[in-house]
Amino acid sequence: MLSQRVEDHLKLVLQHLYINPLERCNLKCKICYTRKTSPILPMETIVAFVDAYQKVQLLTTITFCGGEVFALEYFPSLVNTMTHRGIFVQVITNGTIDQLDKITHPNNVNLIVSLDGIESHHDANRGAGNFRKSISFMQKAHRLGFHLDVFSIVHKNNLGSLDQFESLLQKELGFLPTVTYHPRKPPTYLNAHPISNIFGETREFDFLTKQEIIELMKTRNVFPPKDLGCYQIAVASDGKVYGCCEGTLPLGTLHNTPNELIEALRARLDVWSQTDMTIGCLGCSQHEFMCGIKEYLVELAKIDS
Ligand SMILES: C[S@@+](CC[C@H](N)C(=O)[O-])C[C@H]1O[C@@H](n2cnc3c(N)ncnc32)[C@H](O)[C@@H]1O
Incomplete structure (x- = not known):
C-alpha cells in the first residue's frame, strides 16, 4: 500500500506526461549518454496517445525531450496543438535550432535550455559557437514571452564555477532562470542502463565522486531530486512506455491503454514502498536501479536524519 504522501504525489505526477519523439540530435556532445537510435514517433501517434490519455486522466503538462525536438519539422505544430487544448508544454532543448516564431502561445511554453557552464565549458562539450547560439535563442524567447529554465551538466571541471555560471546567466539574460x-x-548509472550507456569523453569532463554528488545534492537544485518522486508516464521514441524518463524496464507500450500503464506504474511504486531504504523519499519506479544513485540517497538520508 502506498502512503498518503506518495498517493498525493502520484495523483499530481499523472497529470504530467513525458514524451521523447526521437533520439537523433543536431549536436554531437562529447559527454552525452544517450544512444542516437533511429525511430521517430509520428505526430499523429503522439496526438492519438494524448487523446486516449485525456479520456481517462486529467492532463495539465507535457514535457518533450529528445534527441533534439526542434529538429522535427512538425514540432511547432505539435506544441500548438497541445497548448490550444490548454496543456502547458515544456521543451528540453539545446537551443540551437530556432523555430520560435512558429509557436503561437509562448506564455504556455517553458523552454528548458541545456547550458553546461560558462562558455568555454559549454562549447568544449557541445561545439564552438553553441553557447552564444543558445544564449541568443534564450534572449529571443524571453522577448517573445516564453518561460525559461536551464538544465546544466556538472562534472569535475565545471564544478568549481557554478556561481560564475549563474552570474553570467544573470548578466546575459537580465534575470536568473531556475537552474x-x-x-x-x-x-553506476551507465553500467546498469541497457540503452543510455554511452561513457563519452573524460579528459575535460571527469565524473564527480560520490561525495561531490552528495554535496551537490545538498546545496543545489538537482536532477534526480534528492527526495526522488521523478516518476511519470514516459513515452520513448520506439513506442515503449517507461515509469520515468530514465527507465530501463518498460511499463508497457503505446498499444497498452493509459489505464494499464498507470496501474503498472502504481505497482512499481508499491514494490518501491516495500523496499525503501531512503527514509521519506517520494519513491522511484525502479527501486533496483534508482539512476545508479541508490547508495548516495541512503547516505544522504543518514546525514539528514
Ligand atoms: C539527452 S538531452 C536531449 C535534449 C536536448 N538535445 C538537450 O541537449 O537539451 C537531455 C538532457 O540530458 C542532459 N545530459 C546529456 N548528457 C548527460 C550526462 N552525461 N549526464 C547528465 N545529463 C546529461 C542534457 O544536458 C539535457 O539537459
Whole structure:
C-alpha cells in the first residue's frame, strides 16, 4: 500500500506526461549518454496517445525531450496543438535550432535550455559557437514571452564555477532562470542502463565522486531530486512506455491503454514502498536501479536524519 504522501504525489505526477519523439540530435556532445537510435514517433501517434490519455486522466503538462525536438519539422505544430487544448508544454532543448516564431502561445511554453557552464565549458562539450547560439535563442524567447529554465551538466571541471555560471546567466539574460544541475551520469548509472550507456569523453569532463554528488545534492537544485518522486508516464521514441524518463524496464507500450500503464506504474511504486531504504523519499519506479544513485540517497538520508 502506498502512503498518503506518495498517493498525493502520484495523483499530481499523472497529470504530467513525458514524451521523447526521437533520439537523433543536431549536436554531437562529447559527454552525452544517450544512444542516437533511429525511430521517430509520428505526430499523429503522439496526438492519438494524448487523446486516449485525456479520456481517462486529467492532463495539465507535457514535457518533450529528445534527441533534439526542434529538429522535427512538425514540432511547432505539435506544441500548438497541445497548448490550444490548454496543456502547458515544456521543451528540453539545446537551443540551437530556432523555430520560435512558429509557436503561437509562448506564455504556455517553458523552454528548458541545456547550458553546461560558462562558455568555454559549454562549447568544449557541445561545439564552438553553441553557447552564444543558445544564449541568443534564450534572449529571443524571453522577448517573445516564453518561460525559461536551464538544465546544466556538472562534472569535475565545471564544478568549481557554478556561481560564475549563474552570474553570467544573470548578466546575459537580465534575470536568473531556475537552474537544475545534472551531475554527469555516474558509471553506476551507465553500467546498469541497457540503452543510455554511452561513457563519452573524460579528459575535460571527469565524473564527480560520490561525495561531490552528495554535496551537490545538498546545496543545489538537482536532477534526480534528492527526495526522488521523478516518476511519470514516459513515452520513448520506439513506442515503449517507461515509469520515468530514465527507465530501463518498460511499463508497457503505446498499444497498452493509459489505464494499464498507470496501474503498472502504481505497482512499481508499491514494490518501491516495500523496499525503501531512503527514509521519506517520494519513491522511484525502479527501486533496483534508482539512476545508479541508490547508495548516495541512503547516505544522504543518514546525514539528514
Ligand atoms: C539527452 S538531452 C536531449 C535534449 C536536448 N538535445 C538537450 O541537449 O537539451 C537531455 C538532457 O540530458 C542532459 N545530459 C546529456 N548528457 C548527460 C550526462 N552525461 N549526464 C547528465 N545529463 C546529461 C542534457 O544536458 C539535457 O539537459
